[in-house]
Amino acid sequence: MSRFFSARYxxxxxxxxxxxxxxxxxLKLNTNESPFPPSPGVAAAVxxxxxxxxxxxxxxxxxxxxxxxxVYGLExxxxxxxxxxxxxxxxxxxxxxxxxxxxxxxxxxxxxxPVFAQVNHIPYTEISLKEDFSLDPADYIGxxxxxxxxxxxxxxGLYLPLGDIERIVxxxxxxxxxxxxxxxxxxxxxxxxxxxxxxxxLVVGTFSKSRSMAGARLGFxxxxxxxxxxLNTLRYSTNPYNINRMTDAAxxxxxxxxxxxMNNCQIIIENRVWFxxxxxxxxxxxxxxxxNFVFAESPKIAGGELYRQLKENGILVRHFEKDxxxxxxxxxxxxxxxxxxxxxxxxxxxxxxxxxxx
Ligand SMILES: *Cc1c(COP(=O)(O)O)cnc(C)c1O
Numbered sequence: 001m002s003r004f005f006s007a008r009y010x011x012x013x014x015x016x017x018x019x020x021x022x023x024x025x026x027l028k029l030n031t032n033e034s035p036f037p038p039s040p041g042v043a044a045a046v047x048x049x050x051x052x053x054x055x056x057x058x059x060x061x062x063x064x065x066x067x068x069x070x071v072y073g074l075e076x077x078x079x080x081x082x083x084x085x086x087x088x089x090x091x092x093x094x095x096x097x098x099x100x101x102x103x104x105x106x107x108x109x110x111x112x113x114p115v116f117a118q119v120n121h122i123p124y125t126e127i128s129l130k131e132d133f134s135l136d137p138a139d140y141i142g143x144x145x146x147x148x149x150x151x152x153x154x155x156x157g158l159y160l161p162l163g164d165i166e167r168i169v170x171x172x173x174x175x176x177x178x179x180x181x182x183x184x185x186x187x188x189x190x191x192x193x194x195x196x197x198x199x200x201x202l203v204v205g206t207f208s209k210s211r212s213m214a215g216a217r218l219g220f221x222x223x224x225x226x227x228x229x230x231l232n233t234l235r236y237s238t239n240p241y242n243i244n245r246m247t248d249a250a251x252x253x254x255x256x257x258x259x260x261x262m263n264n265c266q267i268i269i270e271n272r273v274w275f276x277x278x279x280x281x282x283x284x285x286x287x288x289x290x291x292n293f294v295f296a297e298s299p300k301i302a303g304g305e306l307y308r309q310l311k312e313n314g315i316l317v318r319h320f321e322k323d324x325x326x327x328x329x330x331x332x333x334x335x336x337x338x339x340x341x342x343x344x345x346x347x348x349x350x351x352x353x354x355x356x357x358x
Contacts, residue, residue: 085219
């Protein structure tokens with residue numbers, strides 16, 4: 001830390017992104033990216049816009065928001081686009097949480113929530129998930145705080161039924177409830193349908209997972225026109241051109257080929273079901289995932305050990321050094337071939353491990 005760094009941030013622990021190694025080619029199953037490339041129209045759209053980079057992008061993303069509204073059954077003024085959903089979440093924390101409206105989120109959830117809270121000096125409470133990592137809606141009913149729920153949750157993959165989300169939203173009428181739906185296209189039911197009835201609901205989503213565009217940085221927020229206007233006040237106070245020309249065009253092209261992405265999600269779901277079964281056959285405990293990853297532990301090998309041995313063998317998964325999570329690994333679901341390669345390697349490691357132990 002330099003002696004110039006503001007004391008305001010002296011205690012800040014930044015978010016640790018998953019490894020993005022540039023030195024060797026790994027089978028990369030650690031950051032929940034899609035194994036499929038963007039649809040053909042995306043490359044063409046990016047190429048076309050690359051010639052217009054001398055000009056600023058559209059700060060209102062008029063075309064993209066109109067298309068988003070059409071795809072999701074909303075009005076354009078219910079939509080805000082962000083530089084990844086991380087930006088939308090940060091702006092939402094800034095806009096809707098403070099001393100009078102402190103944050104509440106799970107103790108095991110997306111690791112960025114406490115960081116966004118700290119950087120904005122917003123007080124927060126972490127509510128423990130149950131022993132089986134499920135979220136008890138009762139803990140959030142009438143909690144009278146700005147609630148943030150990743151649904152489905154990460155890194156557990158567990159999904160909370162929409163009825164529970166609705167009860168939580170309705171029981172906190174004086175606070176915004178933020179539902180982070182980064183993984184909703186892999187099996188859950190979106191809270192978008194509640195927006196008509198619930199003016200204190202903000203739904204956040206991303207093109208990073210189900211739409212193969214993690215590198216383009218495109219996320220979105222859905223809410224009442226008033227909530228969206230508040231977010232825009234802060235966006236125009238920080239970075240009005242937050243969506244660059246290439247990403248804007250890529251997003252529009254992707255939505256025009258939305259069927260391609262939704263079909264890919266079906267393939268991922270099938271691979272997840274298959275891979276879960278394979279892991280369970282090897283004696284793993286695998287949580288019920290509605291996402292493009294699984295969270296799994298084995299009674300026979302420590303999570304960190306499996307992570308290290310896989311990495312030595314050119315396969316990256318995500319391991320968290322956090323008390324309740326250390327025996328687990330979070331494994332992104334890729335193509336069937338990738339999952340076959342991984343399961344073969346895990347079986348091999350387990351077998352070697354067995355021999356060493358007897
Ligand atoms: C990946 C992820 C995000 C962030 O996605 P970006 O749009 O790439 O910023 C947000 N929330 C959760 C729960 C995620 O897993």
